[in-house]
Amino acid sequence: MRAQAIYTVLKRAEELRSELISLTSNLIKFRTVSPPSNTLECAEFISSYLEKSGLEAKIYSKEEEKANVYVRVTGEPGRKIIWLGHLDVVPEGRREEWAYDPYGGAVVGDRIYGRGASDMKGSCAAAIIAAKILSEMGAESKATVDFWFTCDEEAGSTNGTKWLLKAGLLHGDACLVGDFLSRDPIKSPYIDVGCRGYLRLRLKVTGRVAHASMSFYGDNAIDKLIAAIRVVKDAEDYSLKVPEGIKEAVESSIEYFLSQGGLSEKQKNAIRRAHYYPTVSLTMINGGVKINVVPDYAEASFDIRILPGSSPEDLLKHIKGMIDESGISGVNVDVIDSESGYCESWNSEFAMSLRRAIRVVTGVEPRPKIILATSDAAPVKKVLEIPCLAFGAGIEGLAHAPNEYVTIDGLLVATKVYSILPLIYR
Secondary structure, eight states, X not given: XXXXXXXXXXXXXXXXXXXXXXXXXXXXXXXXXXXXXXXXXXXXXXXHHHHHTTOOEEXXXXXXXXXXXXXXEOOSSSOEEEEEEEOOBOOOOOGGGOSSOTTTOOEETTEEESTTIIIIIHHHHHHHHHHHHHHTSOGGGSOEEEEEEESOGGGTSTTXXXXXXXXXXXXXXXXXXXXXXXXXXXXSOEEEEEEOEEEEEEEEEEOBOXXXXXXXXXXXXXXXXXXXXHHHHGGGGOOOOOOGGGHHHHHHHHHHHHTSTTOOHHHHHHHXXXXXXXXXXXXXXXXXXXXXXXXXXXXXEEEEEEOTTOOHHHHHXXXXXXXXXXXXXXXXXXXXXXXXXXXXXXXXXXXXXHHHHHHHHXXXXXXXXXXXXXXXXXXXXXXXXXXXXXXXXXXXXXXXXXXXXXXXXXXXXXXXXXXXXXXXXX
């Protein structure tokens, strides 16, 4: 019975191929740039599309223009899957670097071009088609799925996923996130089983102002900041403890990143270290008021990423200790934000179900990987404490880049996986 249902779903996805292409192209045409993440017009389009398919969609907003779309496809009593994706995109950058209009949704061969094609309107389109397919089936043959299409993931999710969690609107037994990137979801499929945590810091350094010609009367805050930056960068030698349960995912992730061609030895070593040590990125620096004035204030900001299972608090304590030991005066370490990472068991029931769905669709056994950045899965995991995995049509290296595209075959794979997972995990 289940095998027949899966066959029916896969056949239906093929029949909707042209609709999937058109829908992806149309979603790209909405300029849902974050900031400001005004997704209302796009949300209304999705809501109308779903309602024409016989589904009842709702729009939830903390701020009117920052809209989140919700639709439930009801299944048999029991388990409920959350499918989670975002509608906002990053700015397109310089237009002259694009071969096609970044908001044109151009279909060229097997590719659909435009800002957000891979990150992640393509996967959103796949989920919308999956919702349509699942709604055509009887409730008794599948799990219930709550589909959420959110705003402002690219700007911190304060009006999207984090607000929905705080409002108690997101709930389920497992979460599948469509915000996913890989090199080839068809021939070499992966599943994101977790993400790194982060610690974002700002160094604030004070000194004493003086005329630049008589700097001995002053205390140069920029000089002190440069010395303090070197101290913080030394945190890259802080060895992280790798929990026993995630070692397979860590090694698989390293293998995945190392498989990319053209890497220098320096890059290969950096990839290996990124999975066992913090990555400390100096991202902003500011100081000085005039060329002939010794500055009395300077600051620098850092984005630091750490392995799941590692404590941002422990790393912060280590960094503050190094600053104290350095003897540099007038340095304050402020925490801008922090979040622990997470990693799911590769052999959990939900993971096994998703692995089977991908294997049925592609004929290939997927591998696990941990994303080096973060996603909306992290706050969902933290608040709901449910299994969170990610899979979709996005192509690594294209997100946030000029000439971003998604492949039609990749979209079809994502649609099929999203459609048959509720038949397996129920």
